[in-house]
Amino acid sequence: MSSISQLGAELERARVSADIGHSDAFYHSLVENLPHSILHKDLEGRFTFANRKCCELIGKPLEDILGKTDFDLFPRDLAVQYRADDLKVLQRGQPFETVEQHVTAQGAKLYVQVIKTPIYDAAKQPLGLQCIFWDVTGHKLAVQELLESEERFRQLFDQAPVAYHEIDCNGVVRRLNRAECALLGFQYSEIIGKPIWDFVADDERVRSQEAVRKKLSGEQALVPFTRDYVRGDGARLTVEIHEKLIRDASGTVVGIRSSLLDITERKQAQEELARKAQELARSNAELEQFAYVASHDLQEPLRKIQAFGDRLNAKCGDSIGDLGLDYLGRMQNAAGRMQVLINDLLALSRLKTKAQPFAPVNLNAVARAVLSDLETRIERLGATVEIGTLPALNADGLQMSQLLQNLIGNALKFHRPDQPPVVKVTSSLAEADQRSCHIVVEDNGIGFEEKYLDRIFQVFQRLHGRNEYEGTGIGLAICRQIAERHGGSITAHSEPGKGAKFIVTLPLEL
Amino acid sequence: MSAHALPITILYADDDAEDRMLVKDAWEESRLANELHFVEDGEELMDYLWRRGKHAQLADQPLPGIILLDLNMPKKDGREALREIKAEPNLRRIPIVILTTSQAEEDIYRAYDLGVNSFIVKPVSFQSLVEVTKTLGKYWLEIVELPPKDA
Numbered sequence: 001m002s003s004i005s006q007l008g009a010e011l012e013r014a015r016v017s018a019d020i021g022h023s024d025a026f027y028h029s030l031v032e033n034l035p036h037s038i039l040h041k042d043l044e045g046r047f048t049f050a051n052r053k054c055c056e057l058i059g060k061p062l063e064d065i066l067g068k069t070d071f072d073l074f075p076r077d078l079a080v081q082y083r084a085d086d087l088k089v090l091q092r093g094q095p096f097e098t099v100e101q102h103v104t105a106q107g108a109k110l111y112v113q114v115i116k117t118p119i120y121d122a123a124k125q126p127l128g129l130q131c132i133f134w135d136v137t138g139h140k141l142a143v144q145e146l147l148e149s150e151e152r153f154r155q156l157f158d159q160a161p162v163a164y165h166e167i168d169c170n171g172v173v174r175r176l177n178r179a180e181c182a183l184l185g186f187q188y189s190e191i192i193g194k195p196i197w198d199f200v201a202d203d204e205r206v207r208s209q210e211a212v213r214k215k216l217s218g219e220q221a222l223v224p225f226t227r228d229y230v231r232g233d234g235a236r237l238t239v240e241i242h243e244k245l246i247r248d249a250s251g252t253v254v255g256i257r258s259s260l261l262d263i264t265e266r267k268q269a270q271e272e273l274a275r276k277a278q279e280l281a282r283s284n285a286e287l288e289q290f291a292y293v294a295s296h297d298l299q300e301p302l303r304k305i306q307a308f309g310d311r312l313n314a315k316c317g318d319s320i321g322d323l324g325l326d327y328l329g330r331m332q333n334a335a336g337r338m339q340v341l342i343n344d345l346l347a348l349s350r351l352k353t354k355a356q357p358f359a360p361v362n363l364n365a366v367a368r369a370v371l372s373d374l375e376t377r378i379e380r381l382g383a384t385v386e387i388g389t390l391p392a393l394n395a396d397g398l399q400m401s402q403l404l405q406n407l408i409g410n411a412l413k414f415h416r417p418d419q420p421p422v423v424k425v426t427s428s429l430a431e432a433d434q435r436s437c438h439i440v441v442e443d444n445g446i447g448f449e450e451k452y453l454d455r456i457f458q459v460f461q462r463l464h465g466r467n468e469y470e471g472t473g474i475g476l477a478i479c480r481q482i483a484e485r486h487g488g489s490i491t492a493h494s495e496p497g498k499g500a501k502f503i504v505t506l507p508l509e510l
Numbered sequence: 511m512s513a514h515a516l517p518i519t520i521l522y523a524d525d526d527a528e529d530r531m532l533v534k535d536a537w538e539e540s541r542l543a544n545e546l547h548f549v550e551d552g553e554e555l556m557d558y559l560w561r562r563g564k565h566a567q568l569a570d571q572p573l574p575g576i577i578l579l580d581l582n583m584p585k586k587d588g589r590e591a592l593r594e595i596k597a598e599p600n601l602r603r604i605p606i607v608i609l610t611t612s613q614a615e616e617d618i619y620r621a622y623d624l625g626v627n628s629f630i631v632k633p634v635s636f637q638s639l640v641e642v643t644k645t646l647g648k649y650w651l652e653i654v655e656l657p658p659k660d661a
Contacts, residue, residue: 300611303634304528310636311535339634 006033035134037112040119042128043090045069045083059105075103089116089129099136111140163239163260166246171195171212174255183239183262185232201228201236215243216253226263238267284352291349295342302342305335337472341460344474348459351399351481358486361397363390363404363439367425370404374412381421383412388426391437393508399482404441406475407502411443413469414500421445430505436488439504447494457490479504518575518651519545523555523591524609525583529632533578533609536639542647547574552586555579556594559601573604576650579626581610581617589620596625603657605650 006029031038037054041047050058050065058065058073070079078101089096095117102110114133121127157164163180165173173191181188184199191199200208204227214220222243229237239260246255309332317325367387371378378385385408408423415421422444430436448456448463455461457480462473476490479502483490487507494500524530530548537546549555557563559573577595581588588608595601605627610617613631621629630646633639650656 296611296614303611303632306634307532307636307639308528311532314636 037133039131089118093118110135111137166255166257167196168255169216199229201230204228238264288349288353295346298342302335302339341472344472356396358394361395361400362392366400367404383421385423390427395486403479403482406479407441414445416446436505436507442501444499447496447498447500449496517544520576521547521574522578523549524580525550536643539640540644540647551583552591555591577604577606578609579606581612592624
């Protein structure tokens with residue numbers, strides 16, 4: 001049976017009984033069954049009474065407690081404190097309430113709330129004092145923990161490298177840390193108590209004010225955003241802000257806690273990057289436009305030179321003599337070369353202007369188509385072209401065809417005079433990452449010195465005179481552009497007289 | 511050749527004097543008997559067809575049987591002239607052959623969309639030009655049946 005219901009029974013008995021003897025029993029039961037410890041001491045501090053709860057706490061039966069003092073039962077330092085408090089109560093004649101430390105019989109440390117009251121006899125002479133105490137360790141520890149946690153938070157808040165502030169419902173800064181003072185370039189005292197928008201850039205102040213109102217009222221969600229502030233030294237700052245609503249114990253929103261991240265440099269870098277990218281895109285577009293238009297417009301006068309050269313030859317050939325005809329032939333020839341150069345330049349600019357989106361391309365099929373285009377040349381040269389297994393990849397099919405056509409075409413063109421060309425087209429996975437492949441076009445031709453490696457991939461760079469080998473030097477430049485547009489690269493290995501090996505590296509997944 | 515009362519005339523619109531000269535030479539070289547007339551831009555082309563301005567005196571002459579049309583011309587370019595001609599019931603039956611330096615896909619698509627009959631890129635050498643005019647003459651003046659002249 002619980003002490004409360006026992007108590008209830010006792011009270012009931014006391015209420016219905018008129019016998020004074022029952023009243024003693026009532027008080028006795030009350031005292032013995034209370035969850036509080038009750039202790040009486042005389043003027044010397046000797047225990048004159050202890051209820052059951054108190055005996056349990058001390059861990060001794062009543063007869064072992066009576067006549068003892070705090071010094072007999074408790075550690076000396078506690079006993080000194082208890083006695084001092086007792087004397088205070090006796091001297092003042094006033095009840096006294098405090099929280100004391102206590103040690104149980106088992107040695108556990110407790111906190112007890114204690115009320116000490118003086119006791120008087122019928123003649124109002126002090127007899128001693130009564131102590132009522134109960135365990136408040138749980139509460140005390142909770143409070144202590146809360147204090148510690150608050151202290152930890154305060155330290156974290158104050159010493160965090162990230163700028164923090166808290167505003168109340170009026171937007172007034174109620175709390176801020178050192179990092180924020182440093183960020184905004186003001187003293188703590190210059191910020192605390194001021195509306196936060198005092199520090200926001202003029203052109204964003206109204207927006208800031210409006211946003212705070214909407215967030216506090218729940219109209220606007222709290223998502224990270226950027227805001228421009230003005231530092232104490234006048235510099236404009238762009239900060240990224242993350243927020244949380246602050247609620248009181250009842251859950252009512254009482255403010256906003258914000259962390260501020262200086263992204264001024266990041267923003268400037270981003271803006272710079274965007275500006276550069278835009279500039280680059282514009283300059284690229286202009287260049288492509290220029291190449292295209294120039295190629296068309298440059299064709300026109302060339303066409304005239306050639307056509308009137310023809311006319312001159314046909315109509316006046318007899319009168320200008322052999323030397324005149326020779327000069328004319330050279331002029332015509334030069335105009336023809338110019339035309340080829342322009343067409344090549346146009347082809348190069350078309351790589352960008354006429355680029356197709358990437359789609360799955362089977363390089364085997366592409367290679368077969370290229371071979372059939374080159375068929376007559378292959379036959380004429382008595383050449384052998386072997387195609388190994390080639391991968392499928394995401395690419396611009398036309399450009400892949402152009403790439404293989406140029407490489408195989410070169411391999412056929414630069415053959416040794418004494419030997420029919422043998423060309424091998426193979427592929428392998430790139431060892432480094434297995435996520436890209438090498439397409440290798442290898443020949444047994446005249447080769448080249450590797451010191452010219454960089455040169456051969458540049459526009460209109462040639463290693464041979466026009467009399468030896470035809471061409472303008474655009475083919476490999478086109479190959480390089482195609483490889484690069486596909487996120488790949490091209491290189492070559494060769495030695496003069498020992499053939500050449502061109503290696504295109506292309507990513508398999510784009 | 512079809513049995514028309516008057517032989518068909520050909521009209522060539524091109525602002526480039528050299529090109530007009532070359533086409534004229536090539537025409538002669540091809541030994542084509544049909545008359546070749548020239549206009550120098552799109553506006554003059556429309557005046558010629560409507561018999562206006564300096565071409566008003568042609569009022570009683572039949573319209574050309576074929577128009578050779580350059581695309582890039584001042585005042586009114588070939589594309590605009592083409593659109594106007596093809597929108598006009600009295601003119602839309604005249605076959606139009608584009609003769610231009612442009613090889614731009616865009617130009618080719620647009621010309622055919624507007625109802626052009628052929629698109630020819632001006633050849634580089636004179637000899638090729640002669641080939642082109644001979645072929646044009648053979649095709650349009652001998653093989654093809656053109657719409658009868660409105661009397």
